[in-house]
Amino acid sequence: MLSLAALAANHPTLPTAWTSQVKEDRIGNTIESENYVAKGASAENPSAKWTNYTDGSCQRLIWSDGRKTTRYLYKCDAVNCCHEDGTNAPIEYQIPNVHPETLAPVSSLGKQTITLYDGKDYQADVWTWKFLKQNFTVFTQEGANGTALLRWYTAVLGQESTNDYVGYQAVAAADMPAFVASFHKPDIKCTLTCPKAHEDGQLSAGRLAFLRGEHAPKVTAEPPAATPTFLQYTKEKSPSDSCTGGHQFCCPAPQDDCNNCPGGARTGDCCKKGSCCCAFEDLLKA
Numbered sequence: 684m685l686s687l688a689a690l691a692a693n694h695p696t697l698p699t700a701w702t703s704q705v706k707e708d709r710i711g712n713t714i715e716s717e718n719y720v721a722k723g724a725s726a727e728n729p730s731a732k733w734t735n736y737t738d739g740s741c742q743r744l745i746w747s748d749g750r751k752t753t754r755y756l757y758k759c760d761a762v763n764c765c766h767e768d769g770t771n772a773p774i775e776y777q778i779p780n781v782h783p784e785t786l787a788p789v790s791s792l793g794k795q796t797i798t799l800y801d802g803k804d805y806q807a808d809v810w811t812w813k814f815l816k817q818n819f820t821v822f823t824q825e826g827a828n829g830t831a832l833l834r835w836y837t838a839v840l841g842q843e844s845t846n847d848y849v850g851y852q853a854v855a856a857a858d859m860p861a862f863v864a865s866f867h868k869p870d871i872k873c874t875l876t877c878p879k880a881h882e883d884g885q886l887s888a889g890r891l892a893f894l895r896g897e898h899a900p901k902v903t904a905e906p907p908a909a910t911p912t913f914l915q916y917t918k919e920k921s922p923s924d925s926c927t928g929g930h931q932f933c934c935p936a937p938q939d940d941c942n943n944c945p946g947g948a949r950t951g952d953c954c955k956k957g958s959c960c961c962a963f964e965d966l967l968k969a
Contacts, residue, residue: 740758
């Protein structure tokens with residue numbers, strides 16, 4: 684049997700400095716760039732991320748010098764610039780994003796063909812891991828410039844999110860000084876806080892949610908536990924009553940109880956793990 688360390692060694696490592704066109708779930712089409720610094724961030728080398736709407740309507744900068752994190756909005760609604768201090772630093776997009784890695788062993792789901800929002804098909808390597816109640820499924824592709832991120836999917840407590848990446852590129856070492864310098868804090872006057880701008884009617888609730896990396900406010904009914912909405916489940920079983928046919932795999936069950944899975948998704952091997960039997964194609968459509 685392979686050790687956890689051996690399993691972890693088989694997955695790729697994503698770059699910590701990258702740029703990409705991105706279709707973010709519930710946000711839309713953006714252009715993003717990130718300089719992720721796990722330790723030792725400073726004003727000269729901040730852990731920072733730009734997320735800019737492609738129509739130029741709004742831009743967000745997350746900036747952390749390792750001691751303090753500030754999020755800025757530029758030209759959003761009626762606001763030229765506003766900020767909020769004491770927020771979360773940029774998210775790490777890595778396989779896995781848990782340290783040490785032994786806390787979240789990575790499994791390979793093989794290769795799958797996926798269609799991104801540019802309408803093109805991509806042959807992807809698929810990786811998955813779980814930490815506490817959150818599940819991650821990440822799609823990557825190897826190329827001449829290393830590993831590219833194609834899709835980042837996560838689900839936690841009934842909430843799911845999918846980001847698609849087109850033209851994802853690592854930043855070359857020679858370009859790093861200029862790249863790091865691009866994450867400058869605003870040169871323009873930016874004394875207005877975004878919560879105050881929202882309170883004064885200058886900034887919408889949706890833009891404030893975008894600043895904080897939250898879903899835009901909306902009213903939804905709480906789904907019943909017996910009919911989970913965060914994955915679509917298969918309705919076929921193999922003759923041996925195991926989750927092994929038709930690109931199926933064990934996926935998290937609501938409350939980690941397979942009695943909450945639809946009838947066609949209950950198999951003995953997955954129930955032992957507190958999981959449901961899911962079809963991989965259905966996950967891609969979710």
